[in-house]
Amino acid sequence: MQYIDPAKQKFASLSPAVWRASTVVFDTFEEFAERKQRQPDGYSYGITGTPTARELERRVAALENGRHCVVVPSGQAALMVSVMAFVRGGDHLLISDSCYGALKTFARSWLSQMGVDVEFYPPTIDGAIETLIRPNTRMICMEAPGTVTMEMQDVAAVTAVAKKYGVKTMLDNTWASPLYFRPLDHGVDLSIEAATKMFGGHSDLLMGTISLNNADDYAVLRETQSIMGLNTSPEDCFLVLRGLETFSLRMQHQSASTRKVADWLAAQPQIDSVLFPVLESDPGHEIWKKQFSGNGCLFSFIFRPAKEQAISAFFNALNHFPIGASWGGTHSLIAYYPASQQQARAFTPTQQAIIRISIGLEDPELLIADLKQALSAWQQAAG
Ligand SMILES: Cc1ncc(COP(=O)(O)O)c(C=O)c1O
Incomplete structure (x- = not known):
């Protein structure tokens, strides 16, 4: 049976298409054999998303003034994937005590059992975070303000220290959203949004986004999202695209x-x-x-x-x-x-x-x- 690709038909609409797929099909043997080279942006298997996810990632990256974005099925998944992509046993991980509770539980109950040296720091430590940096410090997690206790963090001061020591930073930016704060413009490496909240906006789905500029880190994040099996429903991507309107x-x-x-x-x-x-x-x-x-x-x-x-x-x-x-x-x-x-x-x-x-x-x-x-x-x- 001949496959007719709907994307090649003449049709236009203001509404993004919901592309569903577990399987991606290929025109030639050669394309199939080289399918892994299509990552991190392209399509080789459903796990890394369809054009619906890619359109949402493009829109979110633009909002964040970033080059790349990875969508995942919840805000918590976005926090977890960001850490799992870059932190390994033997590394030192600094987490603000104001960060989302499930991230702290993941760090305390899982990562520390896997040999990661997890340390919680006071959210208002600001530039004095320098005193906590060790030779094996790999990442600093921030949330500003903490969305229960509402402490602000001096993002500029923390990222300045992180850059000095080559430490990666991530910020849960869900409260301000990129409308009122763009973490990547302030030197943060990974900007996280729980799209469950303002992007989706209607209390009917869960989703998370990770935006960034560094192309190598983007490839690592895409692989982590894929290897951990974290596919995001195309219907939910459609709803968040609509929420973004x-x-x-x-x-x-x-x-x-x-x-x-x-x-x-x-x-x-x-x-x-x-x-x-x-x-x-x-x-x-x-x-x-x-x-x-x-x-x-x-x-x-x-x-x-x-x-x-x-x-x-x-x-x-x-x-x-x-x-x-x-x-x-x-x-x-x-x-x-x-x-x-x-x-x-x-x-x-x-x-x-x-x-x-x-x-x-x-x-x-x-x-x-x-x-x-x-x-x-x-x-x-x-x-
Ligand atoms: C600041 C913040 N980050 C992350 C999350 C987690 O998002 P999700 O519920 O989509 O896992 C939440 C959820 O309440 C949150 O408030």
Whole structure:
């Protein structure tokens, strides 16, 4: 049966095609025999993606001002692949204590059992990270701000040290997104986004992206993605491509609403502190102002000390904040991180429970009114 390649038919649309494939077929024996040479960009087997993934990678690389991008099936996979691609037994790996919890667990429970010397550092160490560099330091992982505790990191200071010692850097940039911070422009080697959040934007998929400039590192990342079997669904790539059509509009709207809600909350008597580098009172404000051009839709806060049941009264009184641990979608969300979790951390800005809010596309006045009545419920239960 003759195979008719649909890509060679005359057809045009504004919508990207969803190309599905486990198997890639070849016109000639010679092309099949040399198929490995098509990597890291081309197509030799479904595991490295179809033209749908490649189109998404091209779009994300452009947003990040990078030359290359690799998509993987979740934000956590992006963090893990970045480390697994470059770190080996005997290497020293520095991870900010504010990094995503699952990355820290992976490092603590897996990598350290495989001979990697894992060390967590205080997120606000900035240029003093130089004191932690060893001859075998291979990579520094950052997240700015940390998306529960919200500490800012001085990315410029950390990358300057890393460059001096030839250490690779990666930054989880999901909060600011490339709209408000482009890590590669600031000397970071690997820029990670959990596309699950703002790129996808509708709380209906998981995905991660790794963007970079170095062609050799790109080949290593592509091979790691492939060898670990991390294929990303073409349908999900299509949904993220569609999400990118409105990404910057959503980001700007959510960013402005987040400032409004955070400003209002910071002035309420029930609140001890709002953790949000945009606020002048925040310890990370100066770094944020200097290095970032905008803010993400996520912030945290801490209640004044009160009876334990006041927090559940607050959560259960809310009508417009579904309770859930993710963020970055069109719907606002709220999550709870107990005091015990903060107390168990090596470097923490607080010993108290943290409440984290993600602001969606709703009218911010509606959200403020909802928080106001829930704070009254907190007040009553606080005694
Ligand atoms: C900052 C950050 N990075 C990475 C991740 C992991 O992304 P995913 O849920 O797609 O694995 C998350 C998820 O909450 C996150 O908040």
